[in-house]
Amino acid sequence: MRRKYPNLCKPITLGRTTFRNRMFSAPMGGTDITNDGCIGPKSTAFYELRAKGVAGAVTVSECMVHPQTDGSHAYHLDESILNSLACATYTADAIRRHGAIPSLELSHSGMFAGTYMTDKSRQHGLNQWGPSDAVRADGVAVRALSQEQIADIVRAYGHVAGLAKRAGFEMLMIHGGHGWLINQFLSPLFNHRTDEYGGSLENRCRLAVEVVKSVREAVGPFFPIEFRMSGAEFCEGGYDLAEGVRIAQAIEPYVDLIHVSAGTYQKTFGITHPSMFEAHGRNVYLAAEIKRHVSKPVATIGGLNDPEQMEKIVASGQADVVYMARALLADPFLPRKVTEGRDDEIVRCLRCFTCMAERAATSTRRCTVNPLIGRESEGDEVVPVPESRRKRVLVAGGGPGGLYAAYTAARRGHDVLLCEKENELGGILKSERALPFKHEMYELTGTYERLARRAGVQIRLNCEVTPELVEAEGADALIVAVGSSPLVPPIPGLDGDNVVVVNDYYKNVDRVSDDVVVFGGGLAGCECAIHLGQEGKRVHLVEMRDELAPDANVRHRPLLLREVEKYVTVHTGYKGLRVTDEGVVCADASGAEHLVPGTTVICALGQRSRTDVVEALRDSAPFVRVIGDAARVSTITNAVYWGYHAALDI
Known part of the structure; x- marks a missing residue:
């Protein structure tokens, strides 16, 4: 078979282990971590799904090696803990039995121990240890590790590495980036020691070298060891790419793969995990430069989800391996689709940070475009119903929730008709086509449509669902996904010719002048304002709150606000009173009136459910389920999740 992406699909051998392709699953933390640090069954299923999806390697993250100085609530591998070794063994086996190589990330949080605890008061109560005495930005004191403690940590890396090999892991990743302990020693930002572990680059690399040597002694000469590092830290006081190259050269003799990421803890979140405001692959140049100066294979990572881009990275020699994390949440079967030439079916990551925000909020996982994530143990295959139970299913509405519901119902064997009252699919996603940094959200419609049609869904456009249509089609089940409509309150002038509703901006781009007021500072208003500012327009944003x-969400919002600050003049605490040809007249908290200037006004005051349509359809079929904004104005995440389960419930 001739592969469409031959370089991505080509095996690679590290040590004496051969990996089936160059698409690796990056470290992602599990969710059901037990109180004593064991890998729970939900997490095992979480990692196994990426192995089923034909990733070359699947990395389990993070195993903290020295609980005496790192109280992080993460995985531990310790033979004194009941079930610790067994849980690790079951996880490694779950990955390996699907042909992927199981890898375990060995780590130490250093001065940021307990970062992922949802109860931050517990985190602040931990002893925090780092290379030097310090006080963190949040006021928590950090104590410098003694040389005796350092030696014990080095021994612990080796000991845990030996246990990991015994459990069946076939590669180990040493986490030396992102502001964790090894990176703290590498970085002049954190390391102010005056002994042999501080000062010169050689001294700052000493801990990393000692750790890798300890691991090598434990696992033997041919076992693959990977070192994950930040190619540059992108913050004042941190190291740059030139020093990143020297760090890689210092580590190179002792490892089989150099994994180049970017950034440091808290300061560079949107770079380490490139946001929608960053270019895909914005960190690849770091790996490419390091690869020029080392002889060992190099891996790259950072917002990668396009097979064509990843193929070019490998083909051009910028890196030997590409890692993906969020992209394999959105579509765990991305590598399989690449190898089978089905890349047009890949569900692309939106870089919306729902996955990370959910973990921070509830210690679980969700993905906007993949309802199975975090719930993999419930089964990752849609089981067809017996022929005797197959139904005629009608889906009202062609937005993301309706499309995914139709796709799921068809995969189960039902006869599915989806009707959309407008002349194109997408629902509220249509409004994203005019925002370049959200193009993947708009393109999601095309992907879901393609999957639905190939699953057998019949789609009718310009067809509004009515009770009469439901009866005429003989529907046994009706999924109501009619979405929401823009909220346009009776404010004088808001119906004027100079006003564009944010949902319709994509149809009225040419009507928008160079001086714009965005009326409404929710997520939709902020993102539209950023785009207009990026285009060079003078943008004012009015928000009553x-x-x-x-x-x-809590991960996207800080990055969003940073972009707003770059491009937009903000007026919070302003209540809009009336719209004129010159802008929006607002009242401040004292009642004083102010004109916010702009010859075009974008109305972004929110959405309301189409309850009238819902009520008209509620008794139209034996089984009726209302999903997405039609049920409650919410998120694409909920629309897709509810649509998926509505189809499973038929």
């Missing part, structure tokens, strides 16, 4: 974008 005291804060912007409270509907944005």
